[in-house]
Structures are given as structure tokens and as C-alpha cells.
Amino acid sequence: MDKILEKEIIDFIETEYWKSNLQSNSDIFTLLKIDGDDCEELLSKYAEKYNVDMNNFLWYFHYQEEGSLTFNLGSLFFKNPHNRVKEIPITPKMLTEFAISKKWNVKYPEHKLPKYRFDMLINWIFLLLVIISIAIYL
Secondary structure, rough: OOOOOHHHHHHHHHHHHOOOOOOOOOOHHHOOOOOHHHHHHHHHHHHHHOOOEEOOOHHHHHHOOOOOOOOOHHHHHHHHHHHHHOOOOOOOHHHHHHHHHOEOOOOOOOOOOOOHHHHHHHHHHHHHHHHHHHHHHH
16 A cells, blocks of 8 residues: 555645645645535545545534525524534644544544524524515515
8 A cells, every 4th residue: 555645635635626835734724715515525535535434524623614604694693513613624634644544533522512503493484584575575
């Protein structure tokens, strides 16, 4: 088995996105200015390419969900999962270590998320009210 080097991981990331001057301890998502689905897609391709078991991965420690800053009206009243925990940056060094071990190996701090996503419930109620209002006036 060939040894996986950080340079290979950095090249993989920069091929998927763009040249970004990533270093060993760079916060990948902050440096690339990506969130949500883009992060998920990058990690999915990474896991497939390097055969990394992502079963222990908890997205909300690493990035916001798609559109959470612009479309999540409910987050004005209730924090989304990402805003309930301390963010843990993902670096090329980490991805290299996990590619070698074939396992996502972040030790997440103890935490508790609510059973229900009240921020999303508010979004659905708001959307329903908008649809009803439009239907009434048409």
C-alpha cells in the first residue's frame, strides 16, 4: 500500500475546488469559503477516494448547513445544531491521518442536541403560512 501524503490530500482538495494555498493546519472550509452541501460533497468524495469509514462523523461540529445563514428564519429563535457546539476545523493534516487509518477519528466533546429541530419547525410553519396566504389571495 502506498503511503498517503498531505500533498496528495491538498492536491485532491484543490482539484475539487481551486488553488487556495492550503497548509497542513489550514481550516479547509474557512479557507475555501464553503459550507453546507459543498462541504458534504467534498467529504463524500474524499471518503470514497480514500476508503475512509465516516460512520463517526458529526457534520454539525465542522460546518453550517446549506442556507442556514440566509434561509433559516427559525434560527433567529432556536440555534441550529452547528451553533450549539464548538466548531472543530478540518485540516489537510487530519484528512491525511484519517486516510491512512481508513477511519474518521475525531474525538467529539460530550454534547446534547434537542430531540426536535424547532428552528426547522418554525421554517415549515412560516412556509405553510406563506402558501396559505398566496392561495387565499389568488
